[in-house]
Amino acid sequence: MYNGNSLVVSKKEANYLFNVMRLKVGDHLHIFNNHNGEWLSKVTERSKTTGSLECLNKIVDSQKPPDVWLLFSPIKKSRTDYIVEKATEMGVAKIMPILTDHTNTTRISKDRLQLHAIEAAEQCGTNFVPEVTDLKKLSDVLDLWSKDRMIMFCDEAKKGSTQIIKNNKNSWAILIGPEGGFTDFERKWLASKNFVQNVSLGPRILRADTAVVAALTLWQSSIGDW
DSSP states (O other), X not given: OOTTOEEEEOHHXXXXXXXXXXXXXXXXXXXXXXXXXXXXXXXEEEOXXXXXXXXXXEEEOOOOOOSEEEEEOOOSHHHHXXXXXXXXXXXXXXXXXXXXXXXXXXXXXXXXXXXXXXXXXXXHTOOOOOEEOOOEXXXXXXXXXXXXXXXXXXXXXXXXXXXXXXXXXXXXXXXXXXXXXXXXXXXXXXXXXXXXXXXXXXXXOOOHHHHHHXXXXXXXXXXXXX
16 A cells, blocks of 8 residues: 555445445545554445445554464354454454364354454454355364464463463464363373463463453563553
């Protein structure tokens, strides 16, 4: 984006801007992406299926979140949507659905979840949208994992224990398990990784969607941007 730059509006965007929001030629709106920040723009053309916007001036740079990713096991549709929305609102850089031994939802629509992330960013006023990745096995993900990125493994087996985040590295990921929890084998396997730190989220076992919010709050208050 730059001053005077013209952007073509897609069919889906045209429907939202011109049929739902009822914008007309000459109307102003704010647009943003992860690279160029937030801009004031003006509608220069419109139709039922397309249109164009002119970039007028930059309002603010992209507000990138801390370098923390979320790894979570998908659950029921509406609750998975909730996880993506809240992770976006609270500030994560990437959202990674993963398969574990007890994962009971093995199909997701990455495009639909990415749309939920976009809508959440728009609603809460942030101008950064985390990438939602394809669903992959946790073992496949960690086989290619960089040891420079710590993983905060939220382990329900540690409930009630004293919580301390020991490593102050800048790059992190938060790992939340499925509704059935992690298996003993998975816990031992994760414990063998020197970039994994298992933590407790308190004295009670939390639902997966609640655990995401609790874990992000714990991480942010300890070493994030709370």
